[in-house]
Amino acid sequence: MGTPLGDFVRAKRDSIQPQSLGLPDRGRRRSPGLRRLDLAARAGISVEYLTRIEQGRDRRPSVAVIHALADALSLDLSEREHLRYLAKITGGECPTHTRPAPPRRDVRPAVLETLRLLEPGIAMVTNRLGDVLAHTGAYESVTSAAGLLDIDPPNLTHYVFTDARARTFFADWDDIADEQAFDLWLGPSAENSAWLTAQLTVLAGPDFTRRRNRHVVPRRGILRLNHPSGHELRLRRETLELSSDAQQLVVFLPDDDKTAQAVEQLRQRPHGRLRAIS
Template sequence: MMDGELGAFLRSRREARRPAEVGLAEGPRRRTPGLRRAELATLAQVSVEYLTRLEQGRDTRPSPEILAALADALRLDSADREHLRQLASAQHARQLCSGDRPTVSRTVRPTVRAMLDALRDTPAYVLNRLGDVLAWNEPFDLLARPLGLLDGSRPNLVWFVLTDERAREHYPQWSALADQQVAELHLLRRGDPASDAFAERLARTAGAPFVDRWQRRPITAARTGLLTVRHPAAGLLRLNVEALELAEADPQRLVVQLPADAATANALDELAGRRPGRLRAVAG
């Protein structure tokens, strides 16, 4: 899938952009959900034939000037523009170094594990770019294991959210969480075939809840924010989430979950067998 990702991303943004948003009339009998190719070609001052080749993956080396023109015509935000630039750069790099493929990290440095243990009161864990939960501390085990997230020998957050029915029960804002997980997966692909193979397995297992999101090519993923969890033992928890990039050749993230209110702080203390008052709520 990555071979045609540049064109697929452009097409997804063209189909998502309403004509009125770029100063065009909607007009009758419109079959295309967004802009027609001819409309975008006119706005970007490129030929329809060339735009078709780009979207179909038959031309993968557009100039920076053409990319900028397409981005301007589509009114892309800064996140989409940066992703478009990265896709073009990744394609160029793959053509220059076709045998050089990034690998997906499966191990965590001892110093990172020590950091997790040092966060002895606060749930924390480490993810790789596919959403594999590589390591975690005891507070996160107490929080996540009753949900089913840590079942199996290789727990994966994306897989759990998109394929496990328990996720819809435990996450009241499941749809927003699913959007965020798919956006992270898109954002961190980095040209690795393993990411696309994982996405294909997800598509076969999860079906439309994943495929519909994947085809929209979301890439704006909030790495901080409020997560609400319906815990079978601790009740409703409100957690402020912070995700920190680790210094790895392949992206890893240290994710820390902090109680967002006093009730959650007390519930986490009780879950860990502590007297309430050890944890303090942290405003988002």
């Protein structure tokens, strides 16, 4: 049985063309990417040890080995952080048979006050599971018509993978789906992430499972929305990590004048005020 760490190393190895690392092209192979022999040599470990890591038979490689693999795979900063995180949860993971206690859903008063100060801007408080915990009225104006807030409590990950409207609302649905699937690895707890993952595996099918297991670190570019009103919105996302709460405050900023004007029109429509979901 594989592990998240082994799956990531194997996926990255398969995605690398030997020529990009200055290695010779050894002709056609049964599987794509870098050979285990070449990766092991670059990392300074044996092929047998690399095989054990990829197959999940070694769950506790040393910090030095993790750094060596990161260098050998030429990982960028975000990918290195993800590799270290997977090494941590792989070494300490245990099976989950029952639903754990739900993640923290309350938002601290100081965070809610910050959200109020951001009105009439578009902002929300969320966590890595995709729970929308609080939001401004402008966020509701932009998202409610597309059904994102229909479920109580709303969950962005669930919406992206199970609501057909999401594929139209998000102009770059594939990228957003990759983001939400990846973020489950960083959920409030491994147990809660596993529980939600089990739900989505049944509801969303192999497309969700494939995205989660690819371990592609998302780039999180401009968010493009096809609003049901006919407006095309382009929003930049600024995220403030609330580490002690395992939550994020996300602010959405218009990327162009056309979007700013459209958002202003949407704001003028009747909508709710600041809402905290508990």
